[in-house]
Amino acid sequence: MAVILALDQGTTSSRAVVFDARGRALGFDQREFPQHFPQPGWVEHDPAEIWTSQLAVARGALRNAGLAAADVAAIGITNQRETTILWERATGKPVANAIVWQDRRTAERCDELRAQGVGELVTAQTGLLLDPYFSATKIGWLLDAVDGLRARAEAGEIAFGTVDSWLIWNLTGGGRHVTDATNASRTMLFDIHRLAWSYELLGAFGIPRAILPEVLPCTADFGTTTVEQLGGAIRIAGVAGDQQAALVGQAGFTAGLAKNTYGTGSFVVLNTGERIVRSEHGLLATIAFAFEPGRATYALEGSVFVTGAAVQWLRDGLGIIERSSDVERLAREVSDSGDCFFVPAFAGLGAPYWDPYARGAIVGITRGTTRAHVARAALDAMAYQTADVVAAMERDAGVTLSELRVDGGASANDLTMQFQADLLGVPVSRPAVVETTALGAAYLAGLQVGLWPDVETVGRQWREAARFMPSMDAPRRAELLGRWRRAVERSRGWARD
DSSP: OOEEEEEEEOSSEEEEEEEOTTSOEEEEEEEEOOOBOSSTTOOEEOHHHHHHHHHHHHHHHHHHHTOOGGGEEEEEEEEOSSOBEEEETTTOOBSSOEEOTTOOTTHHHHHHHHHTTHHHHHHHHHSOOSOTTSHHHHHHHHHHHSTTHHHHHHTTOEEEEOHHHHHHHHHTTTOOOEEEHHHHTTTTOEETTTTEEOHHHHHHHTOOGGGOOEEEOSBSOOOBOOHHHHTSOOBEEEEEEHHHHHHHHTTOOSTTOEEEEESSSEEEEEEEETOOOOOSSSOEEEEEEEEETTEEEEEEEEEESOSHHHHHHIIIIIOSOSSGGGHHHHHTTSSSOTTOEEEOOBTBBOTTTOBTTOOOEEEOOOTTOOHHHHHHHHHHHHHHHHHHHHHHHHHHHTOOOSOEEEEEGGGGOHHHHHHHHHHHTSOEEEESOSOHHHHHHHHHHHHHHTSSSSHHHHHTTOOEEEEEOOOSOHHHHHHHHHHHHHHHHHHTTTTOO
């Protein structure tokens, strides 16, 4: 049996799924790993914990499927994007903790660069906005914060990578220092027009070219695992950042198709074909996927920093639920949020606001507000933030969404998906396989090794499992969205002083 092993390295957990040629999951494993918050607005991971957790679940998924390395045609990798790791080439040892995409420590540095006019260069070449979210200022911070690191980087002793590069380096025993075009496009250093690293941006951010990985298409030869990692040598044949992989898993190969992945954050991605759409409403132009050198398909993306992470905060920070899966049951104890609005700006606000100084707020609390109302407001916030992004996307792309395909953990929550359909006024479609991020990584690897002959074959495997139809009238929708946006304004700029 020829199968694909998909490695899905996320922000709070590492997953692995074994898929067969029909896209069915044969084996699965998942492991959470620690989050580190050394200061307010700072978020870090231990790169060793990322690697050991991912290796453990890869082995676990194979074991749970009753398969061995010899059964695996290829590995596909998908990962949390923008998270920044620097390590020693000679030893493979990280020089510091990874700075996670949510981290806001470089907000003031971004302000300085923006004042110097770098923001326009960033947007023109990368399609992104100058923001702490992306990798470039994280790299610069590490080079300056770790004694002697900048000189070592300039001497070629240090490697930079997003999480995909870190995993590939370890899987290949240090044999390959590579990334794919989608992850490269999230560093704020990659020219998405020329599909190459930008020497102008490297200069603007003060980053040595010597630390950067080679950039490959999403379907390519990324190396071969060492025998000791998984019990045999396996080709690594497909790589994409998690949101792009989810678009592939949703069979989003044609222009105009949009999906939203509800994970730690939420990310709406609209395929714009070969057209790079420069946003006027706080969205990002980015690479959707690339199947061959020198050519890419593009997308508009709206990045919401905190959705599922708010539910984890209800669990770990407030202790009002025992498990994340308890949140829907608790939220159903009330008919609505009781005019309570939860803006989960724990790490600032992403699209369409882009305010690194925003902080979380719960407004509209009365003596009658209960933990059930807060849980309902946390779930509602996922839908409100998505609605903000979709409205911006429709204005930028000049299209009206006909449906939204959804995936990720919260997409299994019927209450939230119905509210999402009501706020958008269009159907919300949930696929049969909600692990679409891992499935997309599997499809990329399988396309490269011939398990699937073309994207049309992949597209025919997509199946809808549930469809949520809007039932809210337009005046009520407008009223709720208006009150939500008033709540958002109260959270903005809080940490600036």
